Amino acid sequence: MSSTHPTVRDVTDRIRARSRDTRSTYLTRLAEIRARDRGSDRMGCANVAHAVAGIPANDKFKVVAERAPNLGIVTAYNDMLSAHAPYQGYPDIIKHEARRHGATAQVAGGVPAMCDGVTQGTPGMELSLFSRDLIAMSTAVALTHDMFDGALMLGVCDKIVPGLLIGALHFGHLPTVFVPAGPMPSGLSNTAKSKVREQAAQGLVGRQGLLEAEMAAYHTVGTCTFYGTANSNQMLLEAMGLHVPGTAFIQPGDAMRETLTREAVRSVLGKASDAAFNCPPIGEMVDERCIVNAMVALLATGGSTNHLIHWVAVARAAGILIDWDDFSQLSDVVPLLTRVYPNGSADVNEFQACGGPGFVIGELVEAGLMHADVLTVRAGGIREFANIPSLTGENTLQWTPAAPLQKEAVTRPVASPFSATGGLKLLSGNLGRSVIKVSSVPDDRHVIEAPARVFDSQAALQKAFTAGELERDVVCVVRWQGPQANGMPELHKLTPPLSVLQGKGFRVALVTDGRMSGASGKIPAAIHVSPEAAAGGPLAKVRDGDLIRLDAVAGTLAVLLPEDEWAARETATLSDAQRIADGHGLGRELFAGMRRNALTAEEGACTWM
Numbered sequence: 001m002s003s004t005h006p007t008v009r010d011v012t013d014r015i016r017a018r019s020r021d022t023r024s025t026y027l028t029r030l031a032e033i034r035a036r037d038r039g040s041d042r043m044g045c046a047n048v049a050h051a052v053a054g055i056p057a058n059d060k061f062k063v064v065a066e067r068a069p070n071l072g073i074v075t076a077y078n079d080m081l082s083a084h085a086p087y088q089g090y091p092d093i094i095k096h097e098a099r100r101h102g103a104t105a106q107v108a109g110g111v112p113a114m115c116d117g118v119t120q121g122t123p124g125m126e127l128s129l130f131s132r133d134l135i136a137m138s139t140a141v142a143l144t145h146d147m148f149d150g151a152l153m154l155g156v157c158d159k160i161v162p163g164l165l166i167g168a169l170h171f172g173h174l175p176t177v178f179v180p181a182g183p184m185p186s187g188l189s190n191t192a193k194s195k196v197r198e199q200a201a202q203g204l205v206g207r208q209g210l211l212e213a214e215m216a217a218y219h220t221v222g223t224c225t226f227y228g229t230a231n232s233n234q235m236l237l238e239a240m241g242l243h244v245p246g247t248a249f250i251q252p253g254d255a256m257r258e259t260l261t262r263e264a265v266r267s268v269l270g271k272a273s274d275a276a277f278n279c280p281p282i283g284e285m286v287d288e289r290c291i292v293n294a295m296v297a298l299l300a301t302g303g304s305t306n307h308l309i310h311w312v313a314v315a316r317a318a319g320i321l322i323d324w325d326d327f328s329q330l331s332d333v334v335p336l337l338t339r340v341y342p343n344g345s346a347d348v349n350e351f352q353a354c355g356g357p358g359f360v361i362g363e364l365v366e367a368g369l370m371h372a373d374v375l376t377v378r379a380g381g382i383r384e385f386a387n388i389p390s391l392t393g394e395n396t397l398q399w400t401p402a403a404p405l406q407k408e409a410v411t412r413p414v415a416s417p418f419s420a421t422g423g424l425k426l427l428s429g430n431l432g433r434s435v436i437k438v439s440s441v442p443d444d445r446h447v448i449e450a451p452a453r454v455f456d457s458q459a460a461l462q463k464a465f466t467a468g469e470l471e472r473d474v475v476c477v478v479r480w481q482g483p484q485a486n487g488m489p490e491l492h493k494l495t496p497p498l499s500v501l502q503g504k505g506f507r508v509a510l511v512t513d514g515r516m517s518g519a520s521g522k523i524p525a526a527i528h529v530s531p532e533a534a535a536g537g538p539l540a541k542v543r544d545g546d547l548i549r550l551d552a553v554a555g556t557l558a559v560l561l562p563e564d565e566w567a568a569r570e571t572a573t574l575s576d577a578q579r580i581a582d583g584h585g586l587g588r589e590l591f592a593g594m595r596r597n598a599l600t601a602e603e604g605a606c607t608w609m
Contacts, residue, residue, distance in 0.1 A: 005368045007333040008292060011326050012371070016288045019321045023288070026172070026319030030283045034173040039147040040064050051147045059104045063147075069269060071098055072108035072148035072174075074139050074164060076155035081115045083156040083223040083230060086181040086252040090154055093258055094179075097265040105265070108151070109142025111135045111167075113160045116490055117224065121458070123586045125489035129515070130594045132159035132166070132310065133607045136317075139167025143174070150175040150268040150279070156223055158517075161233035162310035165242075169317035172283020177268045177377050178242045179261055180234055182251045184222030186349045190341040193217040194496075198503070201465070201496035222252050225347035227340035229310075229517050232303035236311070238357040238385050239297035240290050241376025242282070245399060246388040249352035259395045267377045273397055277379035286318045289371035293382065295327055296370050299334040299422030300360055302343040302439040305527060306517045308424075313604030324435060324602050328426035328555075334369055335417030336439055339410055343423075343440040346410045354410040355388075358402025362386030367414040427526050427550070429558035430566055431511065431538050433602060434529040438552050445502070445524050446552040448509040449560075450475045451545050456578065457481075458491050458514075465497040473507040475548040479539040480574050481514025482532025483598035483605040486582035487591065490515050498523045509550045511557065513539055513601075526550050526557050528601040534574050535600070541569045 004012075016023075040048050040063055052060040062068040073094055077087035091107050098105040112131060119125040135155075143151065151174045153164040161178070168176045196213040199205040205213075223230045234248035244267055247260045263273060270278045291311065298307050308327055315322045337360050338344070340351045364370040365382060378384045387399035404411040412418055423439025438446055450473040455461045458478055464470055476498070482488050491514045501508045502523060509524040510516070513532035516525050531537035538559075542548070547560040559566060583592055594607040603609075 003368050004371060005333060007329060008296065008369055008371070011329055012288050012292045015292065015320060015322055015326060019288065019319060022321060023319040026283065030172045030281065034281065038067065038149065039070070040067065043146070051145060055104070055106060062102070062104050069103040069149040070147055071103060071105040071265070071268060072143055072151045073105055074108055074111060074142045074151065074153050074167070076111050076113040076135070076160045076164070078113055080118070081113055081157060082184060082218065082221050083181060084113050085221045087154045090179065090261055093261050094152060094265050097262040098269070101266065101269055101271050103269055105152075108145060108148065109138065111138040111142070111155070111160065111163065113155065113157065116158055117218065120490060121493040123588065126487040126582065126588055127586070127591060128159060128490065129483060129488045129605060130591050130607060132163040132313070133594065135160055135163025136166035136170070136608075139164055140170055143167070143171045148174060152176070152264060152268060153178045156181055156230055156233065158229040158233070158306065161237065162314055165314050166317040168282050169286060169314070172318065173281050175268050175279035176242070176282040177244070177264045177279070178237050179264045180237075180243060180247050182222055182254065182257060183225055183231065183249055183348050184220050185251055186225055186347050187219040188213060188216035189345070190217065190226045190347055191345050197496045198499050201500055223348075225349060226342060227301070227303065227348055227351070229304040229306045231348050232298060232301070232307060235297055235301055235303060235357050236294040236307065239293045239361055239370065241285065241374060241378065241382050241385060243377070245378060245385045246356070246358050246402070248357050249348050250389075251349070256389060256391050256397070259391060259397055260389065263397055272378060275379040279377050280375045283318060285375045285377070287374070288320055289374045291315045291318075291320055291322060292330070293370045293374060295322070295330055296334050296364060297360065299327070299331050299424055300336065300364055300369070301338045301340070302336055302423055302437070304517045305424070305435055305437050306515060308435055308528065309515075309601050309605050312602065313606050316604055316606060316609070324426050324433065327424060331422035331424040334422040335414055336419040336421070336423050337363060337412055337414065337417055339418055344410065350410055355402045355404035358386050358388045359404050359411055362402060363414045369414070425552045425555055427552070427555055427557040429556045431542070431548070431557045431559060432529045432531055434511070434526040434557055436524065436526050436550070436552050438524070440522055441524050441552070442522060445507070445522070447550070448475060448507050448524050449547065449549040450507055450509070452477050452542050452548050454479065454542055454544050458494055461494055462497060465501070470501055471504070471506070475509045475511055475550065477539060477542050477548070478510065478512040478514060479533040479542070480578065481512055482534055483601065484532060484595050485513075485534035485574060487595060488515050488601070488605060490517055492516065495523060511539070511548065511550065513537065524550055524552065530600040530602045532600070533572070536571055540572045541566070
């Protein structure tokens, strides 16, 4: 067994020191709550009667008289999202399994779950980031009935898992297991889909052809098959030990899926099939080491840059303070072990077939790049998550060590990685602090120096592209896209036109205070620029024609102007017309308070602080 890598240890120690007061306060409050009597003994008779009025009589007897464990289910089920549609029947499975082990389970509540794929490029996308905190609050509303001895979280996609996790950590006294639903089977490849999108951006493919390609790619239930935020969520939950090991990328229709869901119930009850074990409270499991393990797993797999926002917020919910310097320093020593689209041509199903999360976790633990001494939902700790499950007989699970197929185009060991570093760079300079994901950007594009073209919306950039105004070397600055301006929507609609320009040989880059989730692919993109323009950040000073240098090698992002001239430059402000337009329609009025209160992207864009 390898000792912990010095940089991993140093970053963890620094986080621990930085978080000493906030973490101590969190754990003290958790201990106070855990010391109370159980719910049905502690609460008033009318309260208890209300809590059990809607459940079968035998379950009432178990909860009140037998004092059996009662599990709260928080579900993100809806059939608008392909990834969450499989959850429809999960509560019945969970309740049945709980009864088999002398326990009960109730659906404590549902949380909203929106699909960024549906709202991409529309005003509805401006609610997406804030839906994370709304999900966290909805989780709290569900669990605040305070009748539960453990919890199961049903959710998969972008903001849903971080929101459920933030909410669960505010009930950190409860043992909690996350229950995934799995990816859809592979359809039209992500590479082929992206090619059609680029052709559509050039007018070479019409709406019908584009629609056919998209529907062939997104064709049935399950998560999208590219390695975006949703599937990165699942990788991180495995690395944190919050799943049943190896469940992340088992497809919804697989025969194992129901058995794994039943195993999640057994795990939270401490009756897992491989070993009896008292599942620890989630607030104790998610400590500094656990958070660092998640950060390392993200970097090693080239995961979504959205988690540089979300996991900052998750950590804060557990009293832990992390920042982008921590990610950057870990990225310098964590090797890239996977090539999954958009960082390669494989999709998550192929990744799973080539060892999946289990192979990556096993490699990282053995190399000392993950903390092996963490608590998880399983008796064997994080090393259990280096295994993959299979069925023996009709419904008996067994786990074997994950090993990749002989296909090193998808997964590689630490000894021969795709890259010696995680491919994430922190950029700083007179334009603020931002991040760039270079794991899929060609080496000759890591440094871009070109005149700026400033846009106040992604629609304006698309219009300029269509008009042929961007046929040159250019750094496209898209501002007023941060949390306080319009809720920080994803800007994926910009990837096809920028890819076309780069394909023509132009040196192009994107600089924005908005989000791209790493799906910018091969385009150099400095994203999440903080402070944002709406908060008076330096992007509000940039003018058309300013020479900008994005240097992912040196880690800088700057306007190349004399210091005194830059300091004297007037700061633009978001126009009243644009602020009104961004704040009204499709329910955006209801989120005005969140826009006002949002912290910076580097602080997790939290709205509850």
